[in-house]
Amino acid sequence: MSAAQERLVVALVGVSTPGYRSLANAYLRESIKSDIRLPETWITTPDFDTATDPWWIAYQILDLDPAPDVVGFSVVCWNARSVFEAVRVIKAVRPQTYVVVGGPEVGPLAEDSLAEQPGIDAVVRGEGEFALPDLVYSLVRGGSPGSTPGVTAREGGRVESGPSRPEIENLDDVASPYPPGVAIPTDGSAYLETYRGCPHACAYCYEGKGSTRIRSFSWDRIASDIERVASEPGMRSISFIDPVFNLTTDRLRRLSDLLAPWADKGLRLHTIEVDIERIDDEQAALLVRAGVVSVETGPQTVGTAALAECRRSLDPSRFLAGVAACKRAGISVECDLIIGLPGDTAEDALSGMRFAFDADPGKVQMSSLHVLPGTDLWVRAEELGLVFDDRPPHELIQTKDMSFGDLRRLEVLGNAASTVYRARLTPVTKGLNL
Amino acid sequence: MIAFAQIQLGCGETAVCMRCHPERAVSMFPAEQVVAAVGRAAAEWGAGPGPNVSFVGAEPFAHPALVRLVNAAVQAGCERIRLRTDGGALFVGGNAAGVVQAGVRHVELVLLAGDSVTHDGLADRPGLFEAAISGAGAFTEAARVVGEHVSVTGLVRVCRHNAPHLSSAVLALAKAGAVSVLVERAEGFMLPSATLAEALRVATVAGVALHGDGVSPFSAEPWTVREVAV
Numbered sequence: 001m002s003a004a005q006e007r008l009v010v011a012l013v014g015v016s017t018p019g020y021r022s023l024a025n026a027y028l029r030e031s032i033k034s035d036i037r038l039p040e041t042w043i044t045t046p047d048f049d050t051a052t053d054p055w056w057i058a059y060q061i062l063d064l065d066p067a068p069d070v071v072g073f074s075v076v077c078w079n080a081r082s083v084f085e086a087v088r089v090i091k092a093v094r095p096q097t098y099v100v101v102g103g104p105e106v107g108p109l110a111e112d113s114l115a116e117q118p119g120i121d122a123v124v125r126g127e128g129e130f131a132l133p134d135l136v137y138s139l140v141r142g143g144s145p146g147s148t149p150g151v152t153a154r155e156g157g158r159v160e161s162g163p164s165r166p167e168i169e170n171l172d173d174v175a176s177p178y179p180p181g182v183a184i185p186t187d188g189s190a191y192l193e194t195y196r197g198c199p200h201a202c203a204y205c206y207e208g209k210g211s212t213r214i215r216s217f218s219w220d221r222i223a224s225d226i227e228r229v230a231s232e233p234g235m236r237s238i239s240f241i242d243p244v245f246n247l248t249t250d251r252l253r254r255l256s257d258l259l260a261p262w263a264d265k266g267l268r269l270h271t272i273e274v275d276i277e278r279i280d281d282e283q284a285a286l287l288v289r290a291g292v293v294s295v296e297t298g299p300q301t302v303g304t305a306a307l308a309e310c311r312r313s314l315d316p317s318r319f320l321a322g323v324a325a326c327k328r329a330g331i332s333v334e335c336d337l338i339i340g341l342p343g344d345t346a347e348d349a350l351s352g353m354r355f356a357f358d359a360d361p362g363k364v365q366m367s368s369l370h371v372l373p374g375t376d377l378w379v380r381a382e383e384l385g386l387v388f389d390d391r392p393p394h395e396l397i398q399t400k401d402m403s404f405g406d407l408r409r410l411e412v413l414g415n416a417a418s419t420v421y422r423a424r425l426t427p428v429t430k431g432l433n434l
Numbered sequence: 435m436i437a438f439a440q441i442q443l444g445c446g447e448t449a450v451c452m453r454c455h456p457e458r459a460v461s462m463f464p465a466e467q468v469v470a471a472v473g474r475a476a477a478e479w480g481a482g483p484g485p486n487v488s489f490v491g492a493e494p495f496a497h498p499a500l501v502r503l504v505n506a507a508v509q510a511g512c513e514r515i516r517l518r519t520d521g522g523a524l525f526v527g528g529n530a531a532g533v534v535q536a537g538v539r540h541v542e543l544v545l546l547a548g549d550s551v552t553h554d555g556l557a558d559r560p561g562l563f564e565a566a567i568s569g570a571g572a573f574t575e576a577a578r579v580v581g582e583h584v585s586v587t588g589l590v591r592v593c594r595h596n597a598p599h600l601s602s603a604v605l606a607l608a609k610a611g612a613v614s615v616l617v618e619r620a621e622g623f624m625l626p627s628a629t630l631a632e633a634l635r636v637a638t639v640a641g642v643a644l645h646g647d648g649v650s651p652f653s654a655e656p657w658t659v660r661e662v663a664v
Contacts, residue, residue, distance in 0.1 A: 350654040357435050360483040409638050409651060416587075416614040416643035416656035417435050421483060423539040423585040424513040 007040040008140055011061055011068035014047040015079040015086070021047055023191040023241065024074040024103065026177030028132050034175040035133040038140065042066070047185070050078055054085035061086070062093050069096075070136065074128075075103040077370055080392035084117050091119035098139060102128045104206045105392055108374030110152035114159050121145070122153035127196075129174045131165055171196060171217045178228045188236040189270075190229045194222045194255070198243040199275075202300075203310040203376035204338065204369060207243050214247070223258050230262040237268045245272040245295075246283055256290040263291030271296045271334060276322035277315055284329035294332040294362070297322075302352045305343030309384065310377075316355065323359045333361035339410050340369040340396040342377065342384040346406045353414060357421055364421055366414035368407055369396040436483050438516060439475035440659040443468060443503070444492030449520035449544035449566075452558040453595050454620060460492055463664050465499035469506040471664045476510035486514035488542065488659065495523035501536060508537040516540030518589065522562050524569025531576040534584065541573050543610060544589045548602025556596055563606075570610040587657070588612040588642075593620035597629055601636040608640035614656045617646035 012029055014022030025045045032041055044064065048057050061071060071090060073083045087099050102124035106113040110123035122145050124131045131150035138145050145153035146160025153160060168174060184190055195216040198208035217225075229238055246252045259269070269292045276297040279287075287295070299314050301307060307314055326333050335356040339349050356364045371377050371388040381388065385400030398404040446460030472487055479485035487507050494500050494517045507515045517533065521543045524530050543566055547553040550563035570586050577584040588607030592600055604615050615637060619625050630649060637644035645655040 346652060350652055353654065354435060358482055405638070406651070409634075409643075412638055412641050413643040413650075413652065413654070413656055415641065419583075419585045419613045420514075420540065420587065420657050421436050423583045424483075425508065425515070425537055425539065
């Protein structure tokens, strides 16, 4: 984009796992729309899933009328290959399209991403709600995208990086992804978050970015977003993307107070992430009151060496007590296990499976480690002996303690055990009168 | 992992090699005895996911009281009910939908080989292989229609007549949707280690957990059994 222009057409494209929808693009759309510097910007947010052929994604973007000047993608390890392929086609057909990407797959690797993906013009590093409007504004006035804080961009034949942008201090400054008067595109469910950051700093996870700092939306904002989403006609469930929904009992009580009136009307919360070791009968009751029907938790591993390497803790008795409290309250628990964490042997992985199945939580989900950009494991991979695919989704190939073959056999064993475990009579079907 | 109480429905295992067992006789245990065994299994279950029962031995669809037996398992509080079957009857009429509705969530499909000529020849049942594969598909489809999770697992009994067909049987079971395959060696038969290694490779690539005595490279199996006397 060489000349300054008054009006931009922006397409923020979501490429999500089937059944999911991009919350990031809703945030970014509202951030641009609420920026008084960009009154003439026209935004669309088409949603696709990773099962869609990237050429078909490109076709639909290229077929938009008016044609987008800027196309943005939020990139995670799961959609990266699709996004890069779609970008390649879009740029081949319409080279003047300015392509900007952000998200955990590219933000920590901004310069590498630009080097490896010639179709990408700019990478937003970190949170995009202010960086992207600044970048768009820079494009509108014909400025220098590469000097935008939080952005790395091509400038002529070079790659320039603007200064790093601090984390957004007051999250209430971020425009709500669900503004009043705008219909929520929904199939009966929507996403919300009440804070950013994570109280844990697990070495494999990008969520806390190595920090345990929590930044919360105000209670007024949280109440407003819940009210807005829950009152949407046809809304049946909300998925909170908070890394730990039950941070404290007081916080959980306030959330429960806000959600209970909607739960009484049938709104349900599915697969919210919890710290299971904090859950006692009181917390379980608060979860039920909030409409929670299922929760997701670790332990990820039970191996002491891997727990130490990943900076995680596990108290097996408290974990089991938390699962039992949820089950007493009628809440289904999904236990997650990661195969191949550094320090784990095959026997540790099997011990983890036995622990999870013996807990009888309702669902056990196992997956091999993905070594994600920006995580501690990504930085320390060589030191820890982690061999992984450098292409997204960065699947683990082998570790010091698990061979390639062991990992593949553990994957199929885990899948078989999970499938056999999950196939059971539920309380409803058990009551079937034959 | 996940245990099943294994309960015999009768004598004369389903889908065996008729060259090894030319005089195989089939008889069914009275329903009352089986129901009592189910009750004992459920009452004595203890900790861990369950109770779970697996009906083995004679072909379940040949048992005149199959519906009553499954119903008894449901009423006893069993969470997982499995049928070990040659699969032939699953594709017949509404059998697949019927067992899903009754409460069966697991089918253990018995194959002797991965092709119809060998399998049907060894079982002395023309058409059984195609019926078994179709039956497994009918079972998973019937569950999908009503939104229930089910599992298909496999059993390959290996003897000197079908050992070279172990890998093809595993592959056929994988294609039929099996997530694990139990290898059971005929009494006194030594399975060549190269055959076993090849089967393990084929299974892993096909996404199937191969297990059985001396098969799995790990000290854990996707599911185990507890024998319950009838």
